[in-house]
Amino acid sequence: MNKEKLNIKQPNSQAEPFKNIKTGSVKGQSNDLDKVQNSNLSCDREGIQTFDPQNSEGATTEASPKVGYKKTKLGWIPAEWEVKELKEIGNVISGLTYSPDDVRPNGVLVLRSSNIQDSKLSFHDNVYVDPKKLNFNSLKNNDILICVRNGSRSLIGKSTLIPNDLVGEAFGAFMTVFRSESNIYLNQLFNSDFFYREVHKNIGATINSINGGNLKKFKFPIPPPSEQKKIAAILTTWDSAIALQQDLITAKQKFKKALTQQLLTGKKRFPGFEGEWEEVKLNDLGTIYTGGTPSSSIKKYWNGEITWYTPSEIRKAGKYISVSERKITALGLRKSSAKLFPKHTIVVCTRATIGEVSISTIEASTNQGFKNICVNKDNNVEFVYYLLKTSKQEFLRKSSGSTFLELSTTDFRNMKFKVPTIYEQQKIATTLSAADQELTLLQNQLIQLQDQKRGLMQRLLTGEVRVKI
Structure with missing residues (x-):
């Protein structure tokens, strides 16, 4: 019988997210984070072997018997296994x-x-x-x-x-x-x-x-009970690795939330930065753009080249956005209240999903459910993004409407924030962006672990991969 060792590489669940940020620097967050980060778990893949019955010794055609396997209504399974209800x-x-x-x-x-x-x-x-x-x-x-x-x-x-x-x-x-x-x-x-x-x-x-x-x-x-036990043990080990990764992500998210709150309020300052932060209106941080919707009954307003965001797309986008489900034409833009804004404009939902925020990496427009700000040269785009992203409750508090809540353009322009110099803004934005990137790395590793386990299940639970008993 031809057997081949299974070699599945597992991503290291002990990555080094937030390696440039001292975990003890945020009050109340170090213990949980360190506990998860210092955990050590590896997936044991010893004793797993693959066996392709179609390429086994003595197998010649699809109709011929496959050594060590038997044909059932559910397909070929190991000879020792049984199909059961x-x-x-x-x-x-x-x-x-x-x-x-x-x-x-x-x-x-x-x-x-x-x-x-x-x-x-x-x-x-x-x-x-x-x-x-x-x-x-x-x-x-x-x-x-x-x-x-x-x-x-x-x-x-x-x-x-x-x-x-x-x-x-x-x-x-x-x-x-x-x-x-x-x-x-x-x-x-x-x-x-x-x-x-x-x-x-x-x-x-x-x-x-x-x-x-x-x-x-x-x-x-x-499979027989002894093989059931071995298969379950292997898959449970992968479950433990996945759970550890999820715990690590949760701990990092809590740490990042606390860090964000302290940095954006000035409660925690980086060395070399002093002085009071200045209170400004949102209107002072950049140019405000509103949105609009061309008439849906006029075909020549639609299917053009201008990206046109809606609130549902912002919910799915994350920090950056560049793709919209629908696009409008230049004529549609002129014949509506939609405005074309420059790339790196921050788009903010002020109706329906109030407080959702993203940065457009391209020149684009939005429907009327947005107020958007193109940050001026005296301020940092990503700093303002984080400032607005953590202001959802304030957006909701200032919103009104009998049919649906909406934040008015006037209230949006007049929202007040305390901001540091652009140099401190850049330092804060760089730190929070690094935290976001490392969280994304952890989340991608989690997806990889889950995909690997799913693939292993497919092979173990059908007997395609056999385990040593």
Whole structure:
């Protein structure tokens, strides 16, 4: 049998974000950040081997037997594996039906869909009931809690493993528990594309749900218990690496938030900078541009060469933006209240998603849901960007309107800020930009880890990759 060692390179989850910023310099943020940054975890890939059955010894054509594998309705699987329905390896257990009158300030916790976030338990939205008045199926250690009914189809099938400290708690009627001796392994399977494909094949046509009867009939290739244990251990190690990366990102975000607040208010100053900051109106920091929308009924106003932003695009953009879904013509610009502004103008949503901010890297225009500022030469564009980005609550406080909230041009122009000299602005902007870049690096590494785990799951859960027992 031809076996080849699997070599998957894992990105180093212990990058050096914020390496130019001393973590202890921001009050209250150093301990959590250092704790995560000093953690050490590596993904153990020893004992994993790949085996391509099509290229194995003795395999000649698609119709011929593949050494060590067998043909099933689900495709080729290792000879030791079996295709099983879930009902053959565990039980489906229904949740508790309760009414608003049953809810109490405390009592037995009823886990619902909102308590599962990214395959983890979340306790930001809890419901409790009186256990003496209701009969329910209580949770056991290593139960798998599954969302089987929800207003959003995309949430059907999300699941999590129940830890020992939730034993005895309840779960709602829109949830189901799967209980099996194989749940450590099945927890990985239930978070795979294989499981979600089965879920979406079985969602009701009119109601977003899967019933217990259908769930029991889901079929999967199941390895022997010893191989289940090894596969689960390998994938759990990757889960730990991903969780560590997420914790590191969270710690860095908290640190950066505290640092931003201190730098932009002058509570923390860099060496060499002294003196009081000057209070100015936003209008003093640059030229204000408003937006507008050409008539949608006149075709020659549209599909031109001028980029035209809308609030929904700013929400998705991040710090910089250069692409819009729609563009207008020069005639459309002239025949509307939209204004063409220079590149590096800061676009600010002042209607709908008030306070969303981005820097346009190109010459562009916006609809009427914006007030935009082209920062003058006496100030730093990125400093003003950070100043406005942290002013969302002030934007909202000054907004008004009966149909929808909007910040007026006058109020926008007259907003007051304290600013330092351009040299100190540049120093602050450089520091915060570096923090942003390193957060982006961490987030990209997280995506890479998640993609690698997803690819490994694809191979381990089908038997394409075998593990040493």
